[in-house]
Amino acid sequence: MKAVEIKPDIYWVGAIDWGVRDFHGYVTPSGTTYNNYLIMDEQITLIDTVKHDFSEVTIKNIRSIVDPAKIKNLVINHIEPDHVSSIDKVMDLIPDAMIYISDRGKKGLDRYFDTSKWKFTIVKTGDTLTTGKYTLLFLETPMLHWPDSMVTYVREAKLLISQDAFGQHLATTARFDDEFVKCASHSELEDAVVDYYANILMPFGKLIKNKIADIQKLGLEIDMIAPDHGVIWRSSPQKVMQDYLDMANGRAALRVAIIYDTMWHSTERMTIPLMQGIKDEGVDCKVIKLRATPMSGAIKEFWKSRGCLVGTPTLNNIMFPSVAEFLTHLRGLRPQNRITGAFGSYGWGGGAVKEAYEEFKRMGLEVFEPGVQVVYRPSSEDESQCYNFAREFAKKVKEYDGKF
Numbered sequence: 001m002k003a004v005e006i007k008p009d010i011y012w013v014g015a016i017d018w019g020v021r022d023f024h025g026y027v028t029p030s031g032t033t034y035n036n037y038l039i040m041d042e043q044i045t046l047i048d049t050v051k052h053d054f055s056e057v058t059i060k061n062i063r064s065i066v067d068p069a070k071i072k073n074l075v076i077n078h079i080e081p082d083h084v085s086s087i088d089k090v091m092d093l094i095p096d097a098m099i100y101i102s103d104r105g106k107k108g109l110d111r112y113f114d115t116s117k118w119k120f121t122i123v124k125t126g127d128t129l130t131t132g133k134y135t136l137l138f139l140e141t142p143m144l145h146w147p148d149s150m151v152t153y154v155r156e157a158k159l160l161i162s163q164d165a166f167g168q169h170l171a172t173t174a175r176f177d178d179e180f181v182k183c184a185s186h187s188e189l190e191d192a193v194v195d196y197y198a199n200i201l202m203p204f205g206k207l208i209k210n211k212i213a214d215i216q217k218l219g220l221e222i223d224m225i226a227p228d229h230g231v232i233w234r235s236s237p238q239k240v241m242q243d244y245l246d247m248a249n250g251r252a253a254l255r256v257a258i259i260y261d262t263m264w265h266s267t268e269r270m271t272i273p274l275m276q277g278i279k280d281e282g283v284d285c286k287v288i289k290l291r292a293t294p295m296s297g298a299i300k301e302f303w304k305s306r307g308c309l310v311g312t313p314t315l316n317n318i319m320f321p322s323v324a325e326f327l328t329h330l331r332g333l334r335p336q337n338r339i340t341g342a343f344g345s346y347g348w349g350g351g352a353v354k355e356a357y358e359e360f361k362r363m364g365l366e367v368f369e370p371g372v373q374v375v376y377r378p379s380s381e382d383e384s385q386c387y388n389f390a391r392e393f394a395k396k397v398k399e400y401d402g403k404f
């Protein structure tokens, strides 16, 4: 897709990746984009590059506006390879350009590339670069979500180039949020924001709150947020910031996600009375079978719901492998502000439900014990027990609202 002017003399020159479905393990059914931006000013400045497969695409987009050799500055906000792995191709065209990067960004870049011939200016929070009519202010955002991460604020354009933050994995010809909503829907866009936050930013809620507070303290006026993935927030930049704050504060729908796997359908059968008990308590419920759902989809459903019931058969006295994988993945994301419970079936020894609770406690999540276990096949009494457990769990989930 050709370059798009997003602000006077500031252009999106990125690439759309329609085909990516596995983004380092994160399943991306809607593909993604790698966004980078060209500022046409007295000192022409490029902000970020793109994934290496798309180096020719961004260079072509830049060329459609200016001879790349005229670029004076390259700002690198983040060194993860989806943004920096074409830097060598870009630097071949602009060997004398100055690279503006955080200290930790430079140290990381040295590990990926031979940087000895490139010129660098190390920047920290508060440093600026005047390109002519525009002033770029750099703000470090360490661990959001890599140590090197920073964002660039273009003062006169009221534009925050936010790197991964506020991104979405959406391949689309819409470059702006309002365009996307017109051709798709608000709910699709919101779902993409939650999916991205849950799978990438969930561990960093406290840092997100602090960084947004820093931006507010600095009194930066923002009327556009341009992330490095997905659409640019032109019509609702304040809303997406508020959504991030709400998620960082643990906001979730009054809903229970039942996330399970099954061997011979016994644990699966338990989900029916469980779901009904939750529903009869007036709480929405979504049932997710792990081997039928990408891991990142299950993580998103967990994050969207205030409560989660995990179902696991016992296999060789421990959890079913796909459930263990899910909980391991979840633990790495350091979830908070959710209430959890477990259920499952076993043949002779049992042990999986106990293990699931141990995992929840290890994560510091609130638990509703003791869960429900059935031998071999749920009887009608077992189904009643599931139903009653679910109703009590749903009551807890409703009470839990006060904790956010």
Ligand code: FEO
Pocket (backbone or CB within 6 Å): 078, 080, 082, 083, 145, 146, 164, 228, 229
């Ligand atoms: Fe889109 Fe952290 O890279």
